[in-house]
Amino acid sequence: MKFESLASSSHGNAYVVSDRDTRILLECGVPYKQLQKLAGFSLSEFKACLVSHEHKDHAKSVDDLLRRGMDVYMSPGTSEALGYADLAKLIEHMEQFNIGSFDIVPFTTFHDAAEPLGFLIKSRVDGDVLAFATDTVNLRYKFPGLNILAIEANYDKTVLERCEKLPEKVRHRITNAHMEIDTLCDYLSTLDLSECREIHLLHLSDATSREAEFIAKVARKVPRGIKIKACGK
Numbered sequence: 026m027k028f029e030s031l032a033s034s035s036h037g038n039a040y041v042v043s044d045r046d047t048r049i050l051l052e053c054g055v056p057y058k059q060l061q062k063l064a065g066f067s068l069s070e071f072k073a074c075l076v077s078h079e080h081k082d083h084a085k086s087v088d089d090l091l092r093r094g095m096d097v098y099m100s101p102g103t104s105e106a107l108g109y110a111d112l113a114k115l116i117e118h119m120e121q122f123n124i125g126s127f128d129i130v131p132f133t134t135f136h137d138a139a140e141p142l143g144f145l146i147k148s149r150v151d152g153d154v155l156a157f158a159t160d161t162v163n164l165r166y167k168f169p170g171l172n173i174l175a176i177e178a179n180y181d182k183t184v185l186e187r188c189e190k191l192p193e194k195v196r197h198r199i200t201n202a203h204m205e206i207d208t209l210c211d212y213l214s215t216l217d218l219s220e221c222r223e224i225h226l227l228h229l230s231d232a233t234s235r236e237a238e239f240i241a242k243v244a245r246k247v248p249r250g251i252k253i254k255a256c257g258k
């Protein structure tokens with residue numbers, strides 16, 4: 026199984042998960058034309074798109090994808106917030122479904138959105154297991170047998186504290202909706218990562234993250250040999 030980031034920031038998120046049989050999009054938070062360009066091939070080659078929540082940086086192209094006949098999966102709350110009552114395919118916390126060779130289990134995440142979800146994806150072709158969670162203050166799931174982890178590393182609280190110009194409202198929103206790097210590191214130390222080979226850090230904030238330091242901090246918490254990457258904006 027392969028995980029690739031096309032865009033990863035508050036300006037737009039889009040990721041590709043594929044195995045030899047199936048290719049899907051996770052998020053479509055950039056304009057449709059840009060999404061086509063970033064994907065590098067026709068979007069008709071994607072079996073479906075999964076959307077974690079209704080914020081535009083994750084859901085901007087839902088309309089375009091639906092209009093072109095793509096299956097777009099989201100929670101009932103996300104669908105309602107976006108106004109796609111009958112169009113989206115609805116999925117629920119802990120209810121497994123399948124797309125091509127992927128078995129997918131959605132799980133609740135913790136964000137200022139209607140009904141946000143993360144996704145645990147297992148390939149029936151190569152047996153790989155991927156967990157994807159972005160825009161979540163924290164996480165507690167254990168994900169046994171994980172091979173690839175794609176997870177938010179949004180901000181560093183000490184950098185945030187020093188951003189004096191940041192309005193209190195924005196500061197409050199960041200700390201109540203996004204994952205801090207030490208929160209992530211604490212979470213990682215609760216996971217069995219013995220089978221894990223890649224960790225992708227998602228959605229790094231423009232002003233309050235430090236890429237090299239985030240990678241170094243994560244490296245100190247996880248077994249040696251795991252490739253740690255910060256996804257480009």
Ligand SMILES: [Zn+2]
Nearest residue numbers: 078080136160
């Ligand atoms: Zn969001």
